[in-house]
Amino acid sequence: MTDNNEKVLIKGNYAIAQAAINAGCQCYFGYPITPQTEIGEYLSAEMPKLGRGYVCAESEIAAINMVVGAVSTGVRAMTTSSSLAVALMQEALSYAASDELPVVLVNVMRAGPGLGYIYPAQGDYNQSVYGGGNGDYKIIVLAPSTVQECIDLTYRAFYLAQKYRNPVILLADGLLGQMMEPACFGENPYPEVDVSSWALTGAKGRESRAIYSLGPNEKKQIQHVYNLFKKFEVIAEKETTYEEFQTEDAEIVLTAFGSMTRNIKAAMKVLRDKGIKAGCFRPITLSPFPHKRILELATEGKNFVVVEMNMGQMYKDVKYSVEGRSEVGLINRPVGEWLSVEEIVEAVEKLMEKNYAASIQYS
Amino acid sequence: MQQVFSIPKSMKKDFRYTFCPGCDHGVAIRLVAELLDEMNLREKAICSTSIGCSVFLYDFLDVDCVEAPHGRACASATGVKRARPDKFAFTYQGDGDFASIGLAESMHTALRGECVSAICINNTTYGMTGGQLGPTTIMGQITTTSPYGRNREYYGYPIRIAEQIALCDGTAYSARVALDTVPHINQAKQALKKAFEVQVQGLGFGFVEILSSCPTNWHMTPQEAHERVRNEMVPVFPLGVYKDVTTEKGV
Numbered sequence: 176m177t178d179n180n181e182k183v184l185i186k187g188n189y190a191i192a193q194a195a196i197n198a199g200c201q202c203y204f205g206y207p208i209t210p211q212t213e214i215g216e217y218l219s220a221e222m223p224k225l226g227r228g229y230v231c232a233e234s235e236i237a238a239i240n241m242v243v244g245a246v247s248t249g250v251r252a253m254t255t256s257s258s259l260a261v262a263l264m265q266e267a268l269s270y271a272a273s274d275e276l277p278v279v280l281v282n283v284m285r286a287g288p289g290l291g292y293i294y295p296a297q298g299d300y301n302q303s304v305y306g307g308g309n310g311d312y313k314i315i316v317l318a319p320s321t322v323q324e325c326i327d328l329t330y331r332a333f334y335l336a337q338k339y340r341n342p343v344i345l346l347a348d349g350l351l352g353q354m355m356e357p358a359c360f361g362e363n364p365y366p367e368v369d370v371s372s373w374a375l376t377g378a379k380g381r382e383s384r385a386i387y388s389l390g391p392n393e394k395k396q397i398q399h400v401y402n403l404f405k406k407f408e409v410i411a412e413k414e415t416t417y418e419e420f421q422t423e424d425a426e427i428v429l430t431a432f433g434s435m436t437r438n439i440k441a442a443m444k445v446l447r448d449k450g451i452k453a454g455c456f457r458p459i460t461l462s463p464f465p466h467k468r469i470l471e472l473a474t475e476g477k478n479f480v481v482v483e484m485n486m487g488q489m490y491k492d493v494k495y496s497v498e499g500r501s502e503v504g505l506i507n508r509p510v511g512e513w514l515s516v517e518e519i520v521e522a523v524e525k526l527m528e529k530n531y532a533a534s535i536q537y538s
Numbered sequence: 539m540q541q542v543f544s545i546p547k548s549m550k551k552d553f554r555y556t557f558c559p560g561c562d563h564g565v566a567i568r569l570v571a572e573l574l575d576e577m578n579l580r581e582k583a584i585c586s587t588s589i590g591c592s593v594f595l596y597d598f599l600d601v602d603c604v605e606a607p608h609g610r611a612c613a614s615a616t617g618v619k620r621a622r623p624d625k626f627a628f629t630y631q632g633d634g635d636f637a638s639i640g641l642a643e644s645m646h647t648a649l650r651g652e653c654v655s656a657i658c659i660n661n662t663t664y665g666m667t668g669g670q671l672g673p674t675t676i677m678g679q680i681t682t683t684s685p686y687g688r689n690r691e692y693y694g695y696p697i698r699i700a701e702q703i704a705l706c707d708g709t710a711y712s713a714r715v716a717l718d719t720v721p722h723i724n725q726a727k728q729a730l731k732k733a734f735e736v737q738v739q740g741l742g743f744g745f746v747e748i749l750s751s752c753p754t755n756w757h758m759t760p761q762e763a764h765e766r767v768r769n770e771m772v773p774v775f776p777l778g779v780y781k782d783v784t785t786e787k788g789v
Contacts, residue, residue, distance in 0.1 A: 202620050228620035232613070233646035240610035240643070244586060244617025244627075247604040252621060270607050375602040375618075377625055379581035383550075385596035387587065387605035 182359050187322045187351040188213035190358055191281055194329035195253050196221060197363050200279070202228030202252040204241035206260065209293045210349035211283035214255045228252070239264040239271075239280065246277050247386055249374025251333050255281035257349075258299050259290060262307055268342055269308025272403065273388035275373075277336035281329075281345040283352040286510035295349035296510040297433060300488035303344045304462045311400055313407045315343040315414070316462040320436040322356035328459070334365035339410055340373070346461060348484075350434045350513060411463035418457045419468075421447075425454030427523065427531065428472055430493055431482045432458055435513065439482050442519035451523070461489070466496040473497035478531040480504040482519055484511075487534065505534035546571035548580045553598045560760025562717040562750035563591060566659060567598055569727045570630065573734055574601065579626045586614035588631035591665040595630055609640025612647035615654040626737065628655040633747075634664050637699045638673040644703070651708025651742040655733045658699060658745070660714075661752040662771065669755030673697045676774050681755075696774065700747040704780035710742035711735075712781040716749040716772065718764040725777075732782065741783055749775060 185193075192214045195203070203222055205215040215231070222229040228245065232238035238254045245252035256264065261282045271278040282303065286296040303316045315335050317328040325347060332343040375384055390396030420440060422428055427446075429439040436457045446453040456472070456479070458465050469479070478501045481490040490505045497503055506522040508514055514537060522535035545551065548571035557563045574580045583601040587593065589608035596603040606614035611629035619627040629636075636644050636658040647654065663681055664670040670683040674696045678687045688696075700714040711733050715726035726748060733744030749771050751763035758766060 202617065204617065204620075230616060230620060230650070233642055236610065237613040237616075237643050237646065240606060240613035241617035241620070244604060244606070244614035245621035246617075247614075248584065248618055248621045248625070250621040252617065266607050267610070270605065274605060375584050375604055376622065377580075377582035377584060378600065378602055383600045383602055385603040385605075387596060387603070389593060389605065 180359055180361055182357045184355050184357055185322060186213060186353065186355050187325045187347060188283065188353070189217050190322050190325045191255070191329050191345070191347070192217035192221070193360060194326040195333070196225065197360060198330050198333040199251050199363070200227070200253050200333065201250040202245045204230045204232050204238040204245070204252070204254050206232050206235050206238050206256065208257045208260045210285055210352045211255050211257050211281065213352070214281065235260040235263040236267070239267040239278065242278050243267055243271050243276055247375050249370040249376065251277070251279070251337070253279040253281065255283065257283050257285050258287050261299065261302065265307035268306065268314060269310055269312055270388055271342045272312035272314060273310070273399070274386050275340035276342070276386065277340055278342040279332050279336050279345070280342065281347065284346065284348040291510065293349060294511050295484065295513065297348060297435065297484040298488070298510065299346065300432070300461065300483070300485060303346050304464070312403060314462060315339070315341055315410060316346050316460065317343065318346045318432045318459060318461050319351060320434050320457065322351065322354065323358040325351060326358055326360055330363045330365055334368065335414060337368035337370060339406060341406070341410065346433065348433055407463065414460060415463045415465050416459040417465040417468055418459060420455040422454035422456060422472060422477065424452055425477055426452040427478045427480055428454045428456045429482060429519070429523070430456045430479050432461055432489055435482055435484055438514060438516050438519060441516045442523070445516060445520050446523060451527070453523070464492050464496070469493060469496035470498060470500070473501040476501060478502045478504070480506060480523055480526060480531060482506045482514055484508055484513065502531040504531040507534065508537040546575045548574040548600050550598060550600045555598065556594050557591065558754040560751060560753040560763055561591070562748070563659060565717045565723060566657070566748050566750065567595070567630070569723070569730055570657065571599060573727065573731055577731070577734055577738070579734065582624065583626045583628065584618045584622070586611040586618060586627065586629045588629065588635040590632035590635050592630055592632055592635070592659065593666070609635050609638070610643055611635065612640065612654065612656055613643040615656070616647055616650070616652050619652055619654050628657065628734070630657045631659070632665065633658055633660040633674040633699065634672045637697050645706060648703050648706035648709045648743040648745065651710070653737045653740055653742060655737045655744040657730065657733070658747045659750045660699065660747050660775065661750045663752055663755050665752050665755055669752070674699070676770065698775060700745065700780050703743070703745045706743070708742050709781050710744055710783045712745045713779040714747040714749065714775055714777050716767055716777055718751070718767040729779070736784065
């Protein structure tokens with residue numbers, strides 16, 4: 176697999192792995208967990224051929240701390256995991272956010288809570304966007320909806336992580352990880368990022384550097400947290416991305432993230448055939464979240480229906496974004512079989528009767 | 539006039555130790571700094587720091603440092619070394635960090651034979667939090683969380699770290715030293731040098747456990763604390779080299 180323009184039929188997990196190589200990932204550290212294990216398997220074969228680092232870590236905790244160590248030296252590094260094991264990495268993510276280290280973490284989501292099972296779900300929206308680590312910090316979260324986007328957003332993840340010195344989560348799911356689709360690797364479109372002003376390479380010809388989050392000086396610590404959030408304001412301003420379909424004349428906007436988007440697009444067409452003016456909206460960056468665009472659409476009087484495979488996690492962010500200017504409904508199933516086009520259409524019709532201010536929960 | 543004493547280049551010029559009077563951390567850190575100078579490692583050294591009394595290490599050592607969460611220094615150093623094999627990666631940790639919360643990371647780093655050097659200060663207690671029972675607290679020892687003394691029923695047994703690390707196939711060097719006397723300090727420096735050398739030579743994991751005093755939490759004077767190291771710790775944690783692949787010395 177090379178970085179060329181040929182279309183290949185490839186599984187999401189392999190696409191992420193090869194895209195990481197193309198993006199210049201010098202080290203991979205990981206621990207197996209379904210449904211993302213193929214990423215580690217693929218890289219265990221490919222990284223040694225390239226003379227790059229690969230470690231079968233003893234745990235997810237070790238894996239992400241290896242990433243933290245590696246990226247502190249200015250190289251690109253990654254770990255991948257899934258839901259319950261990503262929970263183990265939250266401490267290190269909080270450190271990395273505070274230390275401003277460009278950690279890249281791929282979460283191929285499965286069902287929870289607890290052990291749950293290996294079928295797909297989207298229950299880690301909150302874990303990713305709001306974080307499970309301590310203190311105030313923000314992570315950049317990218318949500319692919321196709322195998323092609325697994326590639327594109329992996330490239331983007333490595334770039335954004337170094338550009339803003341901020342951890343990035345690529346939030347995929349078991350469906351994407353296990354699914355084969357035609358995709359094209361192309362060239363990594365992002366430029367190299369200069370890390371020489373902060374990377375740890377040994378104090379040669381310069382003063383020594385220390386990267387740490389310890390804050391015994393209260394005033395400095397207060398300023399540090401403000402600085403982190405100011406940085407994220409810039410990220411929100413410059414890097415918020417989303418996708419819209421037929422929202423211009425839409426009365427309702429079906430909203431989803433990740434691979435759930437695939438079915439809302441199909442549902443939109445069915446609804447339009449039935450004379451219901453539906454549009455689609457998909458945040459690509461879950462963090463920063465496209466609050467501003469949602470507010471604009473709400474101000475035009477468009478109601479939202481959030482469709483997601485959890486108990487309504489992104490729903491709360493959409494509800495917050497509309498600032499009461501329009502209604503927000505929810506169609507959800509917590510885990511398991513992806514909500515079908517028929518289920519979405521049926522639920523939207525039911526929600527219409529309630530002026531969208533309700534939720535339809537499937538079991 | 540002949541200068542007979544100076545601050546190592548690898549120490550910060552304006553450093554001021556925050557350790558309690560009589561604590562051995564200061565001696566251990568100075569030995570590390572002297573060796574980084576003498577072995578010309580300072581300019582390629584990257585230290586993965588730890589949590590506990592050692593947390594302020596980057597205020598004292600004038601080398602590149604990256605903070606690791608509690609117990610994860612060996613994982614961090616693994617990442618550093620895999621990313622930059624030409625650099626010198628080392629950790630400086632307490633016994634709680636290395637052998638309790640971080641035991642998995644420490645032992646697997648040794649098992650993988652990572653070419654990193656790890657230093658573990660063993661003072662039989664959690665110093666920073668005020669003297670609680672730790673993985674190395676010896677039998678009968680009274681701490682704030684073993685007010686009746688360590689016993690098998692409630693607490694089980696302490697870990698002999700240097701011996702355990704020596705059992706790992708990837709370990710190139712493992713030794714236990716103390717800092718209670720000048721000869722012991724000199725021996726400690728030789729052991730640290732060896733643990734650094736095996737990394738430079740690419741032989742595997744280099745490890746030194748340093749028996750250290752904690753007068754404050756032991757409620758002793760510095761002199762009494764060093765006597766305790768000799769009389770109570772050394773019988774439980776014997777000094778010596780437990781593995782050295784350069785001399786083919788076994789366990």
